Amino acid sequence: MADLAQARVLMIATDGFEQDELFKPxxxxxxAGAKVTLASIKTDPIQGVINDSEKGQxxxxxxxxxxxxxxDFDALVLPGGVGNPDKMRLQERAVEIVTEFMGDDKIVAxxxxxxxxxxxxxxxxGRRMTSWPSVRTDLENAGADVVDEExxxxxNLITSRKPDDIPAFNTAIIEALEEELADESEDA
Incomplete structure (x- = not known):
């Protein structure tokens, strides 16, 4: 089991997040020991969905x-769901957060x-990526090299397609954080 006691991870989400894509990662x-912080538009509870059709937790x-x-953070994790990222991409600060993480070459999943x-x-x-099938054309139009892999x-960029891919997604995030923390301790 990884020991990520020094890792600080930010997740951003709002109503309509796919339940397993937030809770499982x-x-x-x-x-694994990481400190995980959830940010949203407001601090009122946000509602998850299951398969974008029924209310979740x-x-x-x-x-x-x-x-x-x-x-304050080493990595950013972005859960899916249809409504969640659609609302978040209209939030100027959410877009800035993504831009800042990518600009600082921090892990973005x-x-x-x-x-x-x-x-x-x-x-x-120019990035190699995957996503839910309906998002792939948007990625291609934005210049990504889109593949169909779990x-x-x-x-620094980690992408996955769907809830079935969560185990591989989680492993990739944890491995990237372990590598990042190892690099930081070598530089210290």
Missing amino acids: RQALLD SITPDLTLDDVDTD AICHAPWLLVEADVVD VVVDG
């Missing part, structure tokens, strides 16, 4: 998007429909 990171965010300082937020932030040109790691 969050739990895997917590189990809700969760209360730790802070608002406006309160996020990206310097996006699953399912979440790459819409990466398209909005204009950070996918998880794709391109430098």
Whole structure:
């Protein structure tokens, strides 16, 4: 089991997040020792969905998007669901957060429909990625090299297609954080 006691991970989501795409990566990171912070538009509880059709669990965010300082985090995890990334890509601060993480070459992990937020932030040109099938044309139009694989790691960027891919997605995030923390301790 990884020991990510020094890792600080930010997740951003709002109503309409795919339940398993938020809760399962969050739990895997917590189990590995990481500190996970959830930010949203407001700090009112946000409602998850299951297969974009039925209500899932809700969760209360730790802070608002406006309160996020990206310097406080090592990685960003973006859960999917149709409604969640569609609403988030209209939030200027959410797009800025993605841009800041990518600009700082920090780990950014996006699953399912979440790459819409990466398209909005204009950070996918030339990157090898995957996503839910209906998002792939948007990625291609934004310059990404789109493939159909359960998880794709391109430098600091990790993408996956759907809830079935969560185990591989979680493993890729944890391995990237382990590598990042090892690099930081060597530089110290």
